Amino acid sequence: MGRFLIKRLLNMIPLIIGVTFLSFLVMSLVPGDYMSSLKLNPSISPQVIHQLEAEFGLDQPLPVRYLKWLWAALHLDFGISLAYRVSVVHLIGARALNTVILAASSMLFSWILAIPIGIVVAVKQDSIWDRVLSFLAFLGMSLPNFFLAFLMMYLALRTGWFPIGGTVSIDYASLDPWSKVLDRGYHLILPVIVLGSAGMASLMRLMRSQILELKNSDFVRTARAKGLSERVVIYKHVLRNALNPFVTLAGYGLADLLGGAALVEAVMNLQGLGLLLLDAVRSLDIYLVMGSVLMGTVLLLFGNLLADIALVAVDPRVDFSSGGSE
Amino acid sequence: MNTAAAVPLESAHAGAARRHFAKALGREWRIASWPVRMSVICLALFYFLALASPFVAPYDPALQSRQLPDCPPMRLHLSPPSEWSNGLFYTYAMRMGDPVERKFTIDRSQKIYVHLFDRGHLFTTDPSTPWFMMGSDALGRDLFSRIVYGSRVSMSIGLVGVLISFSLGISVGALSGYVGGAVDNLIMRWSEIEMSLPSFYFLLALAAVIPPGLSSAQTFFMIVAIMSFISWAGFARIIRGMVSSVRSRPYVEAARALGAPMRRILLRHIIPSVLGYAIVAATLSVPGFILGESALSLLGLGIQEPAASWGNLLAQAEDVQNLMRYPWILIPGVFIFLAVMSFNFLGDHLRDRLDPARSM
Numbered sequence A: 001m002g003r004f005l006i007k008r009l010l011n012m013i014p015l016i017i018g019v020t021f022l023s024f025l026v027m028s029l030v031p032g033d034y035m036s037s038l039k040l041n042p043s044i045s046p047q048v049i050h051q052l053e054a055e056f057g058l059d060q061p062l063p064v065r066y067l068k069w070l071w072a073a074l075h076l077d078f079g080i081s082l083a084y085r086v087s088v089v090h091l092i093g094a095r096a097l098n099t100v101i102l103a104a105s106s107m108l109f110s111w112i113l114a115i116p117i118g119i120v121v122a123v124k125q126d127s128i129w130d131r132v133l134s135f136l137a138f139l140g141m142s143l144p145n146f147f148l149a150f151l152m153m154y155l156a157l158r159t160g161w162f163p164i165g166g167t168v169s170i171d172y173a174s175l176d177p178w179s180k181v182l183d184r185g186y187h188l189i190l191p192v193i194v195l196g197s198a199g200m201a202s203l204m205r206l207m208r209s210q211i212l213e214l215k216n217s218d219f220v221r222t223a224r225a226k227g228l229s230e231r232v233v234i235y236k237h238v239l240r241n242a243l244n245p246f247v248t249l250a251g252y253g254l255a256d257l258l259g260g261a262a263l264v265e266a267v268m269n270l271q272g273l274g275l276l277l278l279d280a281v282r283s284l285d286i287y288l289v290m291g292s293v294l295m296g297t298v299l300l301l302f303g304n305l306l307a308d309i310a311l312v313a314v315d316p317r318v319d320f321s322s323g324g325s326e
Numbered sequence B: 001m002n003t004a005a006a007v008p009l010e011s012a013h014a015g016a017a018r019r020h021f022a023k024a025l026g027r028e029w030r031i032a033s034w035p036v037r038m039s040v041i042c043l044a045l046f047y048f049l050a051l052a053s054p055f056v057a058p059y060d061p062a063l064q065s066r067q068l069p070d071c072p073p074m075r076l077h078l079s080p081p082s083e084w085s086n087g088l089f090y091t092y093a094m095r096m097g098d099p100v101e102r103k104f105t106i107d108r109s110q111k112i113y114v115h116l117f118d119r120g121h122l123f124t125t126d127p128s129t130p131w132f133m134m135g136s137d138a139l140g141r142d143l144f145s146r147i148v149y150g151s152r153v154s155m156s157i158g159l160v161g162v163l164i165s166f167s168l169g170i171s172v173g174a175l176s177g178y179v180g181g182a183v184d185n186l187i188m189r190w191s192e193i194e195m196s197l198p199s200f201y202f203l204l205a206l207a208a209v210i211p212p213g214l215s216s217a218q219t220f221f222m223i224v225a226i227m228s229f230i231s232w233a234g235f236a237r238i239i240r241g242m243v244s245s246v247r248s249r250p251y252v253e254a255a256r257a258l259g260a261p262m263r264r265i266l267l268r269h270i271i272p273s274v275l276g277y278a279i280v281a282a283t284l285s286v287p288g289f290i291l292g293e294s295a296l297s298l299l300g301l302g303i304q305e306p307a308a309s310w311g312n313l314l315a316q317a318e319d320v321q322n323l324m325r326y327p328w329i330l331i332p333g334v335f336i337f338l339a340v341m342s343f344n345f346l347g348d349h350l351r352d353r354l355d356p357a358r359s360m
Helices: A002-029 A034-039 A047-058 A062-074 A088-123 A128-142 A145-159 A177-215 A216-223 A232-267 A273-282 A286-315 B002-031 B034-051 B143-179 B181-195 B199-208 B215-244 B248-257 B264-297 B310-320 B320-325 B329-355
Strands: B089-098 B105-118 B123-124
Touching: A002 A062, A002 A286, A002 B199, A002 B248, A062 A286, A088 A128, A088 A177, A088 A273, A088 A286, A128 A177, A128 B329, A145 A177, A145 B215, A145 B248, A145 B264, A145 B310, A145 B320, A145 B329, A177 A232, A216 A232, A216 B143, A232 A273, A232 A286, A232 B264, A273 A286, A273 B143, A273 B199, A286 B199, A286 B320, B002 B264, B034 B143, B034 B215, B105 B310, B143 B181, B143 B215, B143 B310, B143 B329, B199 B215, B199 B264, B248 B264, B264 B310, B264 B329, B310 B329, B320 B329
Parallel strands: none
Antiparallel strands: B089 B105, B105 B123
8 A cells, every 4th residue: 555655646746747847838838928918008117027027037938937937846836926926825725725625515515415316216226216316317417517507696696595606705804713614614505516416416327327237246146145134235235336436436526526616616706726727817827827737736636546545445356556556 | 334234233222221221210219218319309400500500590690789788588479360461470579768777678569570481581570670589688689699600619619529539539549559568658648647637727728828819710629629639638548448458359360460451450440349439438528528618618718709609608697797687698508508418318328329338
């Protein structure tokens, strides 16, 4: 296990470097940069712009800039946001936390609902519940995140039961710690429903097909032949085995969750990493874009790593220490 | 003499093949469940919208009725038989009461007749008194006409994108799996980098590369190129895995022993064996392209006004005030939903038919 972890962590290094290089390359292809909008502003003198360019290193050739950025990034210095004039780390930290909270609670929401529903539906295969819920799951999978977000916003506007977008209330800073948590939770309800529902639908379908596949396998027949009750057969024998691909999927679902979160953040005005990146892209704030993409990549890689570790914990047959992760 | 005899024979062959094909299609139709049939009908309808936009759309998508901004959808009424010479259907005109509040009242004194098959449209009215079937936008443009024209973007982006990313994925994946060694290693490491990107974040970053002054057709191809660039890697990896397991099968060995060149082995023996999976995966990845374009356009990074796409039509709803007061601007989202769902149902069905081992 230890060797596997070290190997995986070492594997991440070239990946992260590749990703940063790719995004740096992309950002350098962008016609114009943050300075070009400043240059159009007659109240800013050319000297100031030169000074700014030198300060941010925009006047140097691309490879030099990249190596400089990489070297600084190794020291956890991701440069300064051109638009906000504060360090990128400072900006990203709080935003990434919001996105992680959103993604994690959506995942929790979808798992908590998907697993029991999937079990019930599979056990009562071809019943009316099975048909209706499976069909609804299919609809849920096809409902675009952003459209559902709009619908939820409309619901919030019409009923007034939920906050209309935003991560926290205006008076958040003056609240006591317990109310702060409640306030955040209250603002999370709709985004979590939006983000969690898509994952829930596909997880439910997966759970259902897994259980159906296992229900007719030899070890289940043996368990039944031993005279075990149906409950024990399902919960102790079938479920443990059915959970295996779930855990693998959790890691892969993370990329979708991050992407979906970005859209939902934009529609519902949540102060997360995705919205920050969107603003940065719009204003060509290169270091902020780099920082956000890097942060997203790191979140993704660690999510996958966690999923692999969880897989080892759930399934004793999986042994990573001998071979690779393939 | 010889050729003269061959021609009718060949056309008879073609006729038989056509009949056989039609029969097979009929069989497939009977096998399909009703959601699948609905999906096929829905997609056929959407592609008809895209191909025949000028015919289906009652008005020009850029036509502005300045006196009717943000007008709600108008109800259609059946005319009494005595007025059928004017038009089978009619709707009452709308009058804007308060320009700030944009509150509309129905003017029951003025009937607007809807003419079928008039002036080259499926149905239309006099452009000076439009019938807003699905309401109008802030500039008084007919939302339905814009949705019809927007279907061109959304319905074609999936096909073009899948075509690019899959031909790339199949050829690279097949090559990588068949040749193996250093080439394989290099390609797979590169695809790993692409796959560990948070794809939507990267899509956003890449969308910034699109220069602002491009025409909507150019933007369209930039978006397709970007999304294909992101999505081919995952597909190439799966094809590679399948190919490397197929390459040592006896029939491939036999072809190699007979001295067939690599190109022929790949094209005639290996790629056909993974085609069933490829078709399923292609169908199921169309929604990703549709959603990607919609999302980019929604965020203002894709297709730009005045051109219409289902995504940028929704952008109006990003303003909470608009969403509250003019909820009909969400209708384009229903079209996106239907298109995505139809492709999902179709792909799921194709998986049952073509690739039973993987069906859920």
